Amino acid sequence: MLEVKSLSKSFGGFIAxxxxxxxxxxxxxxxxxxxxxxxxxxxxNLITGVLKSENGKVFFKGExxxxxxxxxxxxxxxxxSFQVVNVFQRLSIFENVQISILxxxxxxxxxxxxxxxxxxxxxxxxxxxxxxxxKKGRTTGLISHGDRKVLEIAMALGGNPELLIxxxxxxxxxxxxxxxxxxxxxxxxxxxxxxxxxxxxDMEIVFGIANRIMVMVRGGTIIQGSCNEVRANQAxxxxxxxxxxxx
Amino acid sequence: MLKSTxxxxxxxxxxxxxxxxxxxxxxxxxxxIYLISIILLTGLLATSLNLPLGYGGIFQFHxxxxxxxxxxxxxxxxTKSGLSPWIGFAVGPFAxxxxxxxxxxxxxxxxxxxxxxxxISLGSLVWIIVYRWYSFTGGDNGxxxxxxxxxxxxxxxxxxxxxxxxxLSLWALHKIINxxxxxxxxxxxxxxxxxxxxxxxVKLHQLAVLIIAGFFAGVAGSLFIVVDTAVFPDMLFxxxxxxxxxxxxxGGWFTFLGxxxxxxxxxxxxxxxxxxxxxxxxxxxxxxxxxxxFLPNGILGYIQxxxxxxxxxxxxxxxxxxxxx
Amino acid sequence: xxxxTAIFSPKLMSQIFVGLSRTVILFIVASGLSLILGVLRIPNxxxxxxxxxxxxxxxxISGVLGGGSMGFWMALILAPxxxxxxxxxxxxxxxxxLYEREHLMLLLLTFAFSLVFGDLVKMVWGMEYKSVxxxxxxxxxxxxxxxxxxxxxxxxxxxxxxVVAIALWLIVNKTKIGKISRAAAVDREMVGAVxxxxxWVFAFVFMIGCFxxxxxxxxVAPTVNVSLGMDHxxxxxxxxxxxxxxxxxxxxxxxxxxxxxxxxxxxxLIWPQFGxxxxxxxxxxxxxxxxxxxxxxxx
Numbered sequence: 029m030l031e032v033k034s035l036s037k038s039f040g041g042f043i044a045x046x047x048x049x050x051x052x053x054x055x056x057x058x059x060x061x062x063x064x065x066x067x068x069x070x071x072x073n074l075i076t077g078v079l080k081s082e083n084g085k086v087f088f089k090g091e092x093x094x095x096x097x098x099x100x101x102x103x104x105x106x107x108x109s110f111q112v113v114n115v116f117q118r119l120s121i122f123e124n125v126q127i128s129i130l131x132x133x134x135x136x137x138x139x140x141x142x143x144x145x146x147x148x149x150x151x152x153x154x155x156x157x158x159x160x161x162x163k164k165g166r167t168t169g170l171i172s173h174g175d176r177k178v179l180e181i182a183m184a185l186g187g188n189p190e191l192l193i194x195x196x197x198x199x200x201x202x203x204x205x206x207x208x209x210x211x212x213x214x215x216x217x218x219x220x221x222x223x224x225x226x227x228x229x230d231m232e233i234v235f236g237i238a239n240r241i242m243v244m245v246r247g248g249t250i251i252q253g254s255c256n257e258v259r260a261n262q263a264x265x266x267x268x269x270x271x272x273x274x275x
Numbered sequence: 276m277l278k279s280t281x282x283x284x285x286x287x288x289x290x291x292x293x294x295x296x297x298x299x300x301x302x303x304x305x306x307x308i309y310l311i312s313i314i315l316l317t318g319l320l321a322t323s324l325n326l327p328l329g330y331g332g333i334f335q336f337h338x339x340x341x342x343x344x345x346x347x348x349x350x351x352x353x354t355k356s357g358l359s360p361w362i363g364f365a366v367g368p369f370a371x372x373x374x375x376x377x378x379x380x381x382x383x384x385x386x387x388x389x390x391x392x393x394x395i396s397l398g399s400l401v402w403i404i405v406y407r408w409y410s411f412t413g414g415d416n417g418x419x420x421x422x423x424x425x426x427x428x429x430x431x432x433x434x435x436x437x438x439x440x441x442x443l444s445l446w447a448l449h450k451i452i453n454x455x456x457x458x459x460x461x462x463x464x465x466x467x468x469x470x471x472x473x474x475x476x477v478k479l480h481q482l483a484v485l486i487i488a489g490f491f492a493g494v495a496g497s498l499f500i501v502v503d504t505a506v507f508p509d510m511l512f513x514x515x516x517x518x519x520x521x522x523x524x525x526g527g528w529f530t531f532l533g534x535x536x537x538x539x540x541x542x543x544x545x546x547x548x549x550x551x552x553x554x555x556x557x558x559x560x561x562x563x564x565x566x567x568x569f570l571p572n573g574i575l576g577y578i579q580x581x582x583x584x585x586x587x588x589x590x591x592x593x594x595x596x597x598x599x600x
Numbered sequence: 601x602x603x604x605t606a607i608f609s610p611k612l613m614s615q616i617f618v619g620l621s622r623t624v625i626l627f628i629v630a631s632g633l634s635l636i637l638g639v640l641r642i643p644n645x646x647x648x649x650x651x652x653x654x655x656x657x658x659x660x661i662s663g664v665l666g667g668g669s670m671g672f673w674m675a676l677i678l679a680p681x682x683x684x685x686x687x688x689x690x691x692x693x694x695x696x697x698l699y700e701r702e703h704l705m706l707l708l709l710t711f712a713f714s715l716v717f718g719d720l721v722k723m724v725w726g727m728e729y730k731s732v733x734x735x736x737x738x739x740x741x742x743x744x745x746x747x748x749x750x751x752x753x754x755x756x757x758x759x760x761x762x763v764v765a766i767a768l769w770l771i772v773n774k775t776k777i778g779k780i781s782r783a784a785a786v787d788r789e790m791v792g793a794v795x796x797x798x799x800w801v802f803a804f805v806f807m808i809g810c811f812x813x814x815x816x817x818x819x820v821a822p823t824v825n826v827s828l829g830m831d832h833x834x835x836x837x838x839x840x841x842x843x844x845x846x847x848x849x850x851x852x853x854x855x856x857x858x859x860x861x862x863x864x865x866x867x868x869l870i871w872p873q874f875g876x877x878x879x880x881x882x883x884x885x886x887x888x889x890x891x892x893x894x895x896x897x898x899x
Contacts, residue, residue: 078472098471099471102471102472102473102474103474108472114466116461116466117465118461119458119462123458124462127455130459131473131475132474136455136456136458136480137456138455139457140451141454141455142454146455381888388643388703389843392840392843393884395836395840396840396880396887399840400881521708521711553722554722554723555719560713560714560716563709563711563712567698567705568698
């Protein structure tokens with residue numbers, strides 16, 4: 029579904045992403061792992077149009093989406109959550125998700141219908157499915173970090189995507205929040221059939237839910253393969269794992 | 276709007292205010308009718324500024340340009356062509372909107388402070404042209420004695436016309452803010468990156484806001500002609516732009532009626548203080564400092580905060596508002 | 601050869617030099633503004649008022665000291681210092697409490713100060729124009745270009761300009777506090793983490809910047825009518841210069857001041873009625889081509 033070929037990006041003299049490759053099949057859950065600074069977020073930024081790449085290509089469902097701006101990429105069916113929480117802090121949780129849906133429905137040019145009446149059911153549905161229904165009136169600037177990360181995912185869902193890209197979805201979460209988030213991700217893949225691409229630092233989570241793993245070091249892809257392949261790979265062990273984790 | 280600020284009581288207050296506004300000319304002396312007319316149209320101007328500023332997060336530092344250009348376009352149309360003044364009044368907003376489009380196209384590629392400064396430099400250019408082109412625009416004298424249709428030329432007539440147009444415009448602006456476009460706009464204000472990622476073409480929406488804001492600034496400009504029968508280059512000067520910014524800040528720039536309140540306070544204050552002394556900018560500066568330090572969300576913003584004492588309360592309130600509409 | 605003399609006609613050269621003397625004033629004020637903008641991230645609208653206060657104080661000081669040359673020289677030293685002192689008090693009392701807030705608030709606070717000071721100047725000095733006499737050694741003109749007179753005082757300005765520029769460059773680049781300021785411009789948290797009292801760095805930089813505003817006012821005083829409203833036009837020009845030069849970049853302030861000053865004087869030569877439009881048009885051209893300014897900004 030998603031194919032990244034030889035993508036590169038540098039900032040000044042620093043090469044952040046160095047001919048990275050990635051492949052995600054429909055229905056899969058793929059994880060990108062690597063040490064800090066390996067370029068994972070930059071890679072996601074390149075795929076989703078937040079940054080422009082210098083070399084390489086990105087294909088989505090066979091179509092070349094390299095260099096498209098973010099809002100176009102969203103319309104193709106890719107949604108994303110951010111590592112650093114990016115939500116609408118002055119608006120309520122409800123409105124955050126609602127706007128996502130309204131945007132998908134191309135309604136943002138509607139100047140006169142009260143938006144409070146639109147997309148209410150679907151917004152509630154999503155809020156219910158991620159467990160934020162009880163707090164939907166709260167201003168997002170005031171809710172907990174964990175809730176905000178979940179809201180990120182909820183907003184991404186509003187776009188009714190085929191591919192969901194999650195950048196460190198459990199970063200900064202407390203343990204119960206983390207396990208709830210994992211269940212949520214599993215559910216999204218299982219029940220909704222979403223294809224999911226994510227990156228994480230917590231190896232337990234990665235090996236727990238990913239079908240395949242791509243390992244990045246210093247901006248480049250070392251290997252992409254199944255849990256076992258990755259764990260067995262020499263280069264990965266040297267660069268990163270340095271020990272065994274439960275799988 | 277008041278409903279969302281003060282709950283059910285808001286409706287009563289709003290209704291009472293409206294009734295008062297309609298009754299004023301019956302018992303107030305002429306000067307006060309003039310003053311309230313000015314407050315109304317300046318409040319409209321400030322509200323139109325607040326669309327990109329408070330709801331859009333755009334640093335619209337030279338909004339007065341659109342007000343002035345709208346007014347001058349209308350004035351020139353009325354005085355130079357043979358056409359009816361009504362056409363002139365209609366031309367004003369469209370000229371302002373057109374200028375917004377042009378300036379917007381130039382400025383929109385930049386953001387935040389750069390946007391503001393570029394807008395000020397473009398606006399200053401427009402001001403200089405108006406100020407220097409004596410033969411066409413009357414230079415620093417402006418244009419006086421603009422003929423206004425009889426039905427609205429008396430102070431009362433001008434007042435009711437201003438009141439009507441202002442109410443209509445506010446209604447339209449309110450609709451826009453509560454529409455999906457308005458929601459998208461606020462999303463862009465809070466987080467442009469996130470907005471883009473959910474499929475919103477940020478720059479295009481911002482450009483649209485600028486055009487709408489410019490349009491209504493032009494409406495205010497046309498109204499000024501009705502009330503004052505004159506236009507001045509000061510209407511385009513950057514100090515006016517900052518003054519209306521202060522009005523938004525004072526009243527509360529995250530609220531709908533804040534700018535109107537701010538306009539009312541500042542114009543009243545200025546009129547009152549000018550009766551005693553020449554030194555108006557001193558109290559204004561001190562007032563600003565007070566607001567900046569103690570009421571950063573403005574008066575209405577402060578009231579709103581006081582009403583929402585806990586998140587639970589706020590949840591109930593918002594849910595109720597959602598249910599109500 | 602004739603073409604050369606035709607192009608470099610006396611009138612043109614004279615106008616260029618007039619433009620350059622204007623550049624000096626603009627540079628001095630704009631560099632102060634750029635410094636404050638770059639290090640403290642404050643768009644200092646108050647800067648214009650301080651320039652005006654510098655000019656008015658020069659009037660008073662030189663008047664008090666007899667109105668002669670001595671008076672002017674004393675004023676040239678004391679007025680900017682007075683302005684710097686006032687700015688320090690303001691910064692410590694008010695501005696420093698807002699650093700954590702968004703820029704718009706700081707900008708509006710400086711606007712509030714400019715409103716207050718606009719009236720204070722009116723109260724203290726009244727509404728009429730004031731004149732500051734040119735010190736005796738600079739009275740008169742030198743006949744440089746084909747007999748066209750060029751005021752000696754302007755020659756003085758052309759000499760002072762580079763002096764100030766070099767002094768500023770030395771302070772910013774060669775002194776310890778200058779280096780700390782530059783670091784703070786880029787990463788104030790880091791500077792704080794290293795144990796330096798960033799707050800006092802800011803106070804110092806703000807003072808220097810405002811000193812320059814006062815200096816500009818003092819220097820310009822003998823050449824213009826010292827009047828209310830000189831703050832308004834100047835602050836606009838200074839901001840535009842800083843923007844086209846690159847925020848926080850002193851060299852940029854110089855480039856911007858050159859463009860502005862020369863565009864204005866040449867513009868008047870070409871199209872007297874609208875000559876004043878040329879600098880603004882130049883600004884727009886620059887911003888369209890290089891939106892972040894001609895030189896590197898510290899933002």
